[in-house]
Amino acid sequence: MLATNPFFSDLAAALDPVDFAQSLGIDPDPWQEDILRSDSKRIILNCARQTGKSSVVAIIALHHALYHPKAMVIIISHTLQQAAETFRKVHDYYRQIAKPVLSIIESVHRLELTNGSRIVTLTGQAPDSIRGFSNVSLLIIDEASQVPDEAYYAARPMVAVNAGRIILLSTPHGQRGFYWQAWANEDDWEKVEINADQCPRLTKxxxxxxxxxxxxxxxxxxxxNEFAEGVTSVFRTEDIDAAFDHPELPTRWEIDLELD
Ligand SMILES: Nc1ncnc2c1ncn2[C@@H]1O[C@H](COP(=O)(O)OP(=O)(O)O)[C@@H](O)[C@H]1O
Ligand SMILES: [Mg+2]
Incomplete structure (x- = not known):
């Protein structure tokens, strides 16, 4: 009875992001449910390709903007095109749910709602464009392993003032950069790892x-989900270090002498 009443079904979607996802016709995977209901301020997703990480984060972004007036959501990716691709999911869901809060601006990179909330997409290639924003309540960095460190460090202070959330999502791209650092060495993140076998849509x-x-x-x-060595260089870091430390290796000068 309650479920068929539009007021109570809206209320359920507002209170529970999983209910919200279901009202969009999406049946979240168990790990997506966990993320949707998490209240962690720092989430890092290390997920195989096509497992549904951008989709679930797009739902989180839209839910946050609709039900937290004056929310400021920033979505950064390594290219503007990639950020716009994730934003397009937000926009598609927004249209699908019949716009429970009306919009003031809808463009390919921005959605502004009448409740004062905004969702904006930016590229990690232009860190200076990131610095202009403040009071960000949700910072999303998609394909984070490929976003330059400079962009991440420009973006982090934006969430400081009102204790906003940060969600990093990616497949790995080598043992380097802030995404790898956070995954491998920082304890204050809720870490979620999903491989291809754990995604029901990727067949054997x-x-x-x-x-x-x-x-x-x-x-x-x-x-x-493996952070492979050799993504940015042909040799493993430890092998390069070992080569430089090796006392028996000939110097460049000695090699030249041999050639003579
Ligand atoms: N729970 C789900 N149920 C059905 N389809 C899903 C679900 N999660 C994601 N998808 C679909 O899977 C595809 C890949 O999702 P996407 O979020 O782009 O993956 P990723 O960002 O991990 O590469 C998309 O077509 C998306 O609509
Ligand atoms: Mg994606």
Missing amino acids: AFIVEEKALYPSWLFRQEYY
Whole structure:
């Protein structure tokens, strides 16, 4: 009875982001449910490709903007196109749910609502454009492993004043940068790791096909959450360090002499 009453179904969606997702016709995977209901201020997702990380974060962003008046949500990705792609999910969901709060501005990079909330997309390639924002209540960095450190450090202070949330989501891209640091070395994050086997939409046949196609390290990175060495260099860091430390290796000058 209550569920069929529009007032109570709106209230349920406002109170519970999982209910909100279901009202969008999405049946969240168990890990997506956990994220939707988490109240953690720092969340980092290390998920295989196509597991649904951008979708679940888009739902969180929209829910936050609709039900927290004057919310400021920033979505950053390594390119503006990629950020706009995630924002498009927000916008599609917003249209799908029949706009429970009306909009003032709707563009490919921005949504402003009559309750004073805003969702804005930015590229990590232009850290200076990030510095202009403040009082951010939700900072989302999509494909975070490819966003330059400079952009991350420009963005972090934006959430400081009103104790906003940060959500980093990505597949790994080597053992470098703020995303890897946060995942490997920082304890204050709620960490969620989802590999290809844990996604019901990625079939075994598809994964086998991908495995045959990809170099082994790339396959493990894209589908099994591994922070591979050698993504930015041909040699492993420890091998380079060892080579420089090695007392028996000839110096450049000695090599030249041998060639003479
Ligand atoms: N719980 C879900 N149920 C059904 N489809 C989903 C679910 N989560 C994600 N998807 C779909 O899976 C595809 C990949 O999702 P996306 O969020 O783009 O993945 P990722 O960002 O991890 O690469 C999209 O078509 C999306 O609509
Ligand atoms: Mg994505």
